[in-house]
Amino acid sequence: MTTINDVARAAGVSPATVSRVFNGGRVTPERAERVRRAAEELGFAPNRVARSLRTQRGSVIGLVIPDIENPFFTSLARGVEDAAQQTNLSVVLCNSDGEVDKERRYLSIALAEHMAGVIVAAASRDRTDLSALTDRGMPVVAVDRRPRGASVDAVLVDNMHGGEAATEHLAARGYRRIACIAGPPGVSTAEERLAGYRDGLRAALRARDVPEDEIDDVLATLTRHGDYRVEGGRAAMAELLALPEPPDAVFVANNLMTVGALQALREAGLGPPDFGVLSFGDVPWAPLITPSLTAVELPSYDLGWTAAGLLQDRIAGRKKPLQTVVLRTALRVRDSTAGPRR
């Protein structure tokens, strides 16, 4: 492995000069050229490990996500990656699998590897602990979910508003018993989407002069919790359909559970648009679905891009107060919520 010293010798300059050539220091063009030629000839590439050790700052950022197989997170990852390219940072993708332990392992690796910073889509709102990083001054940005009490920048989605808009849309289209398949309790996105659903449905019921005390009953009856995975969505949908008074529409709190819900509906001989289906988050491979699916579209790519931007600001040492950026969702109306048959 050729080092900076080999190049220095070959070019007849000092190692410091070689370093300067590679880091934008002031060097006379003539010598700089000599150095570059020597480096080229010897096939020299600066040893980033040595550099990191010396500068106390790596050129890698960690991205910790709970599910690498969920298209939402891969798209987010692309956003991070594209943004990072611009500053010559590379991205290490760490899959926590939604497990707090695995996540902790990765976070401590980030520390030990002296990464430049970390972007985290937390596995748990209550149990993910970012303090080990922030205490030691490592820049951290939370994305999609913000762990409780963490004092870090965050880029989030306006879940509550999205959930409310979705529910209002279903009501406006004439569905009367709108159910909700919510995410896991304790996950912030899940709770916010659920809150949006509640507000939206409450308003709709009031508009129909449903008595206040019945409203709470209805809300409780029509809500099920899933695990943000296909199987959970299927099970929850099946339960809802088994209700004495089953729903005629469902708001599903994430994309994978929507896939499961659609399966359960099909098995029961039901389907959109007679039974309204609205997904929070686009469903992968939507072309496979007929009728086309109404969904709350999430800015997954921008989430990643924005988070990476904030992180780079911190890495560059810009001292701003903590920021929380909230990105809006967009309701994409398609055919699965066309309204129940008359």
Added chain:
Amino acid sequence: MTTINDVARAAGVSPATVSRVFNGGRVTPERAERVRRAAEELGFAPNRVARSLRTQRGSVIGLVIPDIENPFFTSLARGVEDAAQQTNLSVVLCNSDGEVDKERRYLSIALAEHMAGVIVAAASRDRTDLSALTDRGMPVVAVDRRPRGASVDAVLVDNMHGGEAATEHLAARGYRRIACIAGPPGVSTAEERLAGYRDGLRAALRARDVPEDEIDDVLATLTRHGDYRVEGGRAAMAELLALPEPPDAVFVANNLMTVGALQALREAGLGPPDFGVLSFGDVPWAPLITPSLTAVELPSYDLGWTAAGLLQDRIAGRKKPLQTVVLRTALRVRDSTAGPRR
């Protein structure tokens, strides 16, 4: 940041001893315990950067894939990750986007970061160049595709056998005119799968006493090339359906094209199992499809797992001759090939 020296001082031993405690050197239990307690108290974690510099061997392996949004590769990535965990290696995921330039950039980063090794799903069979790594002695394993002329271990899939088995299955189920939507000409995986189809169909036709010279005609007529994407599959399927004597089944050479083919069929008012559909590679979100889809399953996870195993052998310095591991595919029979209506 607390260092090994801080711990040494606190425990009243030398830094060397602390190092030994953390690396399985021989230390008397009593002192080891003292060191561990001190480390615990100070919240010490060994600086991996310094260690890498010193030992000249990092604890990160790079995984370069052409498309992070393709489920095939994310599954492969999980395989790599799980295997790496066992040796305490972490995995850096690098997305080349199928671009040789981006790929080259990542490969040189791998070198500069002194990674322990690299697993590459090459962006191009002809233009991906691994020699920069192998020349400098960095362990490299090719996965899914082996770049031409690279002398590295490789883990591949038995494409030809899979194609043949698929076609035989369709014939056995009673389909008479079995078409093929092949991949792009010049791509090795595409050609191997096509060859499998040809062999399989030829055998089936012979069994039906179709004259040899007609067989070639049939093969030519019933084959279309697509681009491994949804739209290509749809177009190819549409062409096949427009034939004077259209097929009654199709073998589609990759997952995305299958999605397109299914769309085209639906538009024509056709569908499995009357029209047999068999996909090479599982279709993402297969649960969305009714009837369920028969597919040649690719061992994507095992591909990653196996590649990581080979890489670890190399990293550990085991000197074996170069290996090429070929993993078998498995035909997963489901409902889309139940056979044509009587």
Added chain:
DNA sequence: CTGAAAGCGCTAACAA
């Protein structure tokens, strides 16, 4: 079994 000491390759003061 333990400690002292010498770097791994690079960068950042400081002098020249």
Added chain:
DNA sequence: TTGTTAGCGCTTTCAG
């Protein structure tokens, strides 16, 4: 502008 020098935190001989 350039070179000299002193480490970054760790591992690893080599003596003891």
